[in-house]
Amino acid sequence: MSAVRAIRAIPTTINYLIASGAGIIALAPIYIVVVNSLKTAHAAVGLSPSLPLHPHWGNFSAVNAQAGLARAFFNSFVYALGATAIAVLLSGLAAYVLARRRTRRHLVIYFLLIMGIAIPTNYVTLTKVMQDAHLIDTQIGIILVYASQMIPFNVFLIYAFVDSVPRDLDEAAFIDGASPLVAFGKVILPLLRPVLLTCAVLDVLNVWSDFINPLYFLSNSSEWPMTLSVFNFYGTGASEEISNWALVSADVLMTILPVIVIYIIAQRWILSGLITGSVKG
C-alpha cells in the first residue's frame, strides 16, 4: 500500500521540484545582490553566492559618499510621487467625464488618449519640445514627461471602473446642488479609490524603474534618479577596477529594495491591476 502511495506521490513531488526550481531561478539574482552588498570589495569579485564572513555595513555609507546614493534616492522618490499624483488626478478627472458622456466627441478624445498605450515616444523631437518649453534638465520637466506617459494607461483603467459606479450617485449630488468639482471630489473620488490606488502603485513602480527618460532629459548628475545614478556608478567602477562590486551591489540593492517593499505591501493591488488592465475592457 505504502509503495503505491509513494509512486502516486511522484508526479506531485516533481511538480513541486519544478516550481521550486523556477522560484530559485527567479530569486537567485536578488539573493546574490543581497549577500554581495555586505562583502568586502575583495570577496565580492565575480559576485559569488557565498555568504559574507562578516557583514560589511560600511558599504552603504561608502556608496553614499562615492555615488550620492541619498540624493539619487530622494530624487527618485520625488519623481515617483510627483508624477503619480499628477497622472492619477488628471486621469481620474478625464476618465470620469469621458465615461459619463458618450458623445462622438468624447469617444474620440478617449481613443486619442488610450492610443498612447501603444504609440512610442519620439525622444528626438520630445527633447526639442522640452528645450523650447524650458523643461529640459529640470525636475518639474521630467515629472511632467512621466505623467504624460502614464496618463493613457491610467485613463484606460479608470474609465472601465467609472462605469461600475452608478450614475444615480452623482445625479443625487447634483440635485443637492453640488458643483461638478464638488460632486467629483466628495462623491466619485472616494468610490474610485480602489482603481486610483492601483494606478498609483503601478505608476510609482513605473517611474522608480524608468531609465530612458532621465538618460535623455537629465544631464545634471544632481538631478539623477537611482536608475541613472547606479548605472553611471557601475560604469565608472567597471572601467577602472573590478573590485568595486560590493559597492555596486549595495547601490543596486538600494534601487530594488523599495520595489520589493512596495510589492510585499501592495501585492494584491499590483497583480489585480495588471490583470484587470490586460484582461478587462
Place this chain on the structure above:
Amino acid sequence: MNPPTASTSATVRAVRRAGARGRLGWGRRARKPQDSYYPTWFAGGALALYLLLVLLPGLLGIGLAFTNWTAYTTKLHWTGVANFHALFAPHSFFVIAMENTLLFTVATVVLKTVIALGLAVLLTSGLKRLASLYRAIIFLPNLLPYVAVGIVFKSLLDPTTGLVNSTLRTLALGGLARNWLGDIHLALWSVIGVDTWKGVGYIMVIMIAGLLGIPRELYESASCDGASGWQSFRYITLPMLKPVFAVTTVINLVYALRVFDIVYVLTSGGPGYATATVYTTIFSQVGLGQYGVATAFSSLFLIVMLALSFVVIRVLHRPELQS
C-alpha cells in the same frame, strides 16, 4: 462598442424608459445640459499634457523627418525622402537594428508564452499548496528595474569572472562556457534570455487568471467521456485560452518592439551592431547629432506602432474577456 446581448439591452432599455419617465415626472434632471454636470474641461489637463508631450513630438517628428536637421544645422530645409533613403541604404545599420528588434520580439514572445503557459498550468493544476507563493515569487523579477537586472546579469555572464561560466567549469562543463555577451552570434540570444527571465512572470500571472476562468465542468465532462489529460489540454485549455493569448501577445509585442533599457545596459547594442535595436539606434544617432535620420527612424516606427495600436484597442476590448 461591444454588442450587448439581447437580455442586457432589454434591461438597459427598461432602465432608460424608467429614467425617462422619472425625468418627465419630476422634470428636474433633464433640464440641465450634460455639460454643466460633466464639464469637458475635466479632461483638459490630461489632454493638454498628452498633446504637448506625446502627440506633438510625434507629429513634429514626422515633419522634421523630411529635413536636413542635425546638431550642426543652422538653417532647416526640406530634403524630401533622403532620410528614409538613408534608413534603407544597402548594409544600413538601421536595417540591422530592425532585424534584431524583430528577432528579439519573435523570440521573446514565443519563449515567454510557452514557459509562462507551462508554469501557469503547473501552478493551477499541479500543486495543492503554496501555489500563490510560487506565483508571487516568479512574478517578482518583472517589477525590478531593468538597469538593476542588467548590471547583475552583466556580472553573472562575464566570460572570465562571471558566476555562470565559473559554475560550468566547476561542474566540469567548461566546454559550455561562452563569451555570452561578447560573441556576435550569441549576444542577442543572451539578451533574449535575460529578458525572458525578467518578463515571464507577468505573462504567467495573466495566464493563471485565464486558466482559473475556464469552467471546471468542461474538464469534468471531458474526463467522464474518457479524455486523457493531454486531450483536455489540447481541446479545452488551449481553445479557451485563445483570447488570453491575444492579450499576452499584444503586451509582449508592445514591450519588445521598443526594448531599450536591458539592451543598453547589457551590451549597448554591441558587439558591433549585433544587439542594436530600434531604440538603441535612435539613442546613438541622437548622440551623434543626426537628428533628421533619427526622427525619420522614430517616425517610421511610430507609424508601425500606430497600426498595431488599433489591433491593441481591438484586442483589449474583447467582450468575452470581461469578468
